[in-house]
Amino acid sequence: MEPAKKENQPPLVDNILRLGTLAFDPKLPEESRQQNQEEFNALLNRYHNQTISEKSANFFQHEKLSTHASLEPLGSARSRRATGGNEKRSGISHEALSAISKLLSSPPLGMAPEKWFSGIASQLFSLLQGEGEPEMEKAAAFVIGFGILGRKQYGAPGMPGWGAFVEPIMRCIDPASVENTSWQTPSKEEILTLGSPKILVQPTELAKALRNLSTLLTSHPHPSLSKRLLRPILLPLWSLASWPQDTEAIENMFRKPAREMLKILIQLSPSGKDSLAKNGQTSSTDILSIILQNLTFTGRSESDKKYWRYITNKDGGIQIQEQNPDEINSTDRKLDLAVIDNATDKFISFMGLFENTPDFNVEISILFMALCSKWLFRKEPRERETVLTRLESKEDDIGKFESRLIEAKVMQKMMIAFPDKLVNDSNQVLDLVRQVLLDFTASDRVGRDGDDAVSVALSLLNIVLTSPNFRGGQENTNLESIQSSLTAISQMNHQDITTTARNLLLLLKFRATVDKSETTPSTTRTDQQLEERKSYSLALSYLTATDSPPPVRVQGLELISTLIRSNNSILDIPALLVLFSSVLQDEDEYIYLRAIQSFIQLSQRHPRAVTKDLIERYVDSNEDCDLDQRLRLGEALLQVIQNNPLSFTGETAQSVSKGLLFIASRRGYRPKTEKEQQRALKTKQKENAEAEEAWDGDIPQIFDDEINDETKILSEIVSGWESNRGSEDVRIRASALSILGEAMEANIAGLSSNVVAKAIDTSIHILTLELSPSTAIIRRSAILLIMHFVKALDTARSEGKKLGFGFVGQSLADVSRILGYVEETDTDRLVRQHARDVVEGLGAWEMNSLVPSGVQQTELRELAGLQIRPGGGNVDGKMRPRIEEIE
Structure with missing residues (x-):
């Protein structure tokens, strides 16, 4: 089995393992090791650290490779996108952050956690202080907060991660907060004189x-x-x-x-x-x-x-x-007003x-x-x-x-x-009055101070009892104690407070009679609803306030999640959908990913409303959203469908599928976007003309020769994603096709044959007509849609579902022929690989579909990574006719 594993490893991983082992193998001569180390360093420098982190994080558990990684400057671990040199953000994906976090938060074999974390602490702190490229402080914070401090074995107080990343900060804010603090000697910047404080x-x-x-x-x-x-x-x-x-x-x-x-x-x-x-x-x-x-x-x-x-x-x-x-402890200390x-x-x-x-x-x-x-x-x-x-x-x-x-x-x-705002509810006042009266009656002390305190308490009690919103049933315990104290005070020889106490006793009896007739069994529930409403209002204020820091916004989402889990009737579903959509625009990835989870949670209670709102915002017919927000809406829509596959049927499935197909096709026209693109183009042309005039000719391009070719190719691809004619961006089209393919696999029975036929037809046309390098990402999505369709057919066959459509006869031959041609001629390596996988999967599916479901599967069941099971189209082991629906 070992050779098979190696064959499936990416070439980059193979090279890292091979050169890394040769570079640090103690059995090899010193000169050979030094030469191999130079090649190993050159290999790491040749590729972006992001690529290495995503593909080979698990392999860095090797002790020597981990040691090398810890000694490499983390400042170089940046994503260098080739977008014409104008990219200002690091662009590190969430997957890359997770891979980097996994790599750096796991001490290598044979190295003590204390030594590991102390070795990488200075580099992570450097990035945290903004000494790297833009947004690298977020990457460092993710590694420290999630990967290290988020793990009990390293991040709890007294553990190695806590000691390396928290104690240095705490020691500088509160030296006494860190146990066993060694009071450091003065730094070089200090000038000490005899008797001066340290x-x-x-x-x-x-x-x-x-x-x-x-x-x-x-x-x-x-x-x-x-x-x-x-x-x-x-x-x-x-x-x-x-x-x-x-x-x-x-x-x-x-x-x-x-x-x-x-x-x-x-x-x-x-x-x-x-x-x-x-x-x-x-x-x-x-x-x-x-x-x-x-x-x-x-x-x-x-x-x-x-x-x-x-x-x-x-x-x-x-x-x-x-x-x-x-x-x-000096007695000469004076009060400083x-x-x-x-x-x-x-x-x-x-x-x-x-x-x-x-x-x-x-x-x-x-x-x-x-x-x-x-x-x-x-x-x-x-x-x-x-x-x-x-x-x-x-x-x-x-x-x-x-x-x-x-x-x-x-x-x-x-x-x-x-x-x-000093008195929030009457119960607070009644509790205070109860304590004052109890203290007075228990001590039975006569004096001006005691009389004054009771007079104030009785005045507060009178305000509460005469309030039109007061309901005695809510404070029965306090009122019973207060009534007993008033009875005792009314029998004392204090003329003023005794008279007041008697009057308040009469008022209490009157209120008790009124409250008894108005008391309903829903009183407790009303209090709970008030608390829930306060919690809901608090969450909305956290999420809508312009100055709310990220942890507070996350707390707001957590409060709303609690109300959603309890299926609270106080929730305004349309308002929540608008709120969650606005949170998706948040720049912090942690927050908008949490907002996607809120969409999923809400869809479990209201699947149709959530799905309908998401597809409308994703289509964005009024052009209110930018590209990033639409892509995030698409991610939310995909996860909602995957978490509620049984709800993806009927009218909901039809409207979602039509919207996705409209985006994926080339029919979309966005006039507002076209006008913005034209304005941007004119501005760019004006700037270029002014620059050429200043340079008296062509503007010199200052690029490194080694990077220039790659930069030029990637820039052409990226620039091709945004059309100058107002059509849909290639990235959003690819996203729509990907979502539709995943939806097919989630519940293909919920889709009509007409929608499925249009989806396959759209994918085939994309593969044969849109052949430029800039459209490679949408060709990949088109191939994957067909792959998801094949998986969905196999799942339906194995579960005995009769869909009424599928790949048979001439349609199967046509699709296989087109995919075979794409496999041989497409310029994109991933498109060719996907086409090869789908062709093999179609062959395996066709063969397995001829075998009854109760018969053991053929050896072709694992081809192309597809979990293909035999017996498609058969029920109870009996062959049934296969019908292809044709328009």
């Missing part, structure tokens, strides 16, 4: 770490990875985002990236009232509370680690320096960034009510045990007074900034 991280290193982290999160927008990386450095990010110095350098290098990453973390975290938060996940309310408790954070002061703090250096940058514990004012202003401004986020009003309300509860309770509630993060002792009286002052200022500024 600089741990320079401003340039801190800015680079923030930039690397931001690029990693936005170029590989996976919500779980974002939360995993951002939560440990929550407070350092807040400190940088709220830095008091207001300069352009501080804003661009430190404050803005830190603020954007904090915003991502808030938006990805569940709401304080979300069920996910109740299950133990950190909610956005928890994050805001942690920030509020550490609003003036500037560094760590934990007993088991060295102290550090952020500080502005003489050049105006933010650096990290080691802090003296004696300074932290300017720092507190700045921090509270920044906190209010930060919350204001979420004003257009529908569900964020809940967070504002929860936070405000929590602050109110601290001031209304007569007895100080026991503080939750928290990690000491401020640069002061926990018992420090100044620290306690500072916390109370910060809370008071935040409450005051929240009432000014968000007056209509």
Whole structure:
């Protein structure tokens, strides 16, 4: 079997294995190995790295080849498309990214993962920082985020991948966040004087770490990875985002990236009232509370680690320096009101960034009510045990007074900034009132402070009970406790609050009577619908906001997916189809591929609506979409058909097939496109004329002679894809034929004989009439359509389906003859290979169709890679007449 495997390997792989083994074989003489290494390096340099990655990633698991790959500069791993030298994007496909990720995230045999990842880390970081060609940072982020950090064995904390790619970033943002941190000696740039503090991280290193982290999160927008990386450095990010110095350098290098990453973390975290938060996940309310408790954070002061703090250096940058514990615990430390004012202003401004986020009003309300509860309770509630993060002792009286002052200022500024968002629902107020009244009745203390707190609580209760939207049935537990407390207060000797308590008791009885008559069994369901509507609105805001970063947009798609899985009635299907189509225009491949998955998920509930919308947008009769978007729509349409083959029948299959055939033929005319092409041509001619006048003759072409011939040929092919007469682009025609072929194989029984005949006829005409090099891609699609048809016929025969059409008699001979001619004469190697495969497959299918389905298959069943089974057209082992439908 081994020789057969080698024969099926591409020549490139054979050469890599042969020369790679000779180049690193220790049994060979040194001179021979050096010569072979030169040939091996020349081979790798001769081909694009993208080609090597796609075709031979598995072979690089060889230890020596992997070592060579890790030593090669990753900056050369770029796709160099020959498109006349004007291509500005790297153009790396998703398949190539997956191959590269698989190659680089798997340590070679015989090499420790720590050594492997540390060897490639510097090169990947270089690309992540934008030091390669355009969009190479996305490729590096994909490899790091998906291939390495996405795998538990390498990407979990403490694992080799985490140590090589996460800890270097974290160490520069929060030196204490990395366990066993060795406090590095000062860099060469530092000038130390006797007694001066030790600089741990320079401003340039801190800015680079923030930039690397931001690029990693936005170029590989996976919500779980974002939360995993951002939560440990929550407070350092807040400190940088709220830095008091207001300069352009501080804003661009430190404050803005830190603020954007904090915003991502808030938006990805569940709401304080979300069920996910109740299950133990950190909610956005928890994050805001942690920030509020550490609003003036500037560094760590934990007993088991060295102290550090952020500080502005003489050049105006933010650096990290080691802090003296004696300074932290000094009794001479004074309260800095300017720092507190700045921090509270920044906190209010930060919350204001979420004003257009529908569900964020809940967070504002929860936070405000929590602050109110601290001031209304007569007895100080026991503080939750928290990690000491401020640069002061926990018992420090100044620290306690500072916390109370910060809370008071935040409450005051929240009432000014968000007056209509402080109370989100009545249950929050009732819960606060219940706690205040319970505290008062339990202590039974008389005093001005206690009376004032109860008076405020009773006033809040009166507002809730007199609200026309209040329904007591939703808060029965709170109301029962409140009623008991009001009964106890009404019997006390406090004239003002006693009278108020009695009046409120009467009001409660009245409301209970009214609510009882209005109560319906659907109350719980109504609450659930409200939560679902909030989730839906939140998802739409994430996807439609112009400033939503990639991880947040992915989170929006995840929220909608949850609603689709539950078949929620709140979903507006036409609006979702428009939304998903717009997301397909996203430049980030991760996001638009996720949008395609959303189309598939929605089609499982509404196959006809989704398929109809996709084919209309794919045909694009109004010319609203560009080529890339139409190709993505085609990919979505294909996957919807493949995931719902039984729905591809009847009117849906007919309309889709007709649309695909219209695109694949040469009948399509696009007047808007033609006008744009004419304008572009005139502009180009004008530029060339001006250039020729400037050069006083022909424009000199500066190309390397070795690349020029290949570049010229490929440029001619690519330029031929866009017609100057307003006809369909060759690429979209090839895409339509490919989709139709796959649809045939998915459910050929759903298509009529007329559609199938037109599809085969169109393919034959393309193979015989469109013979230029630029149309090779559509000839390949035409051949593959016939191949899919043969597979579909064989599947139908083996399953006993009677289609009423097929290749028989003269039609089979004609198709075989034409394909044989194409195999001998076509100028494209892949077209000739596909034609050869289909001819062999047709012969095998014809022979197997003569054998009853119960008889063992002939040895021709595996020809041309087709899974051909005998007995086509036969049922129960009996021969039936084969009928060919002719127009």
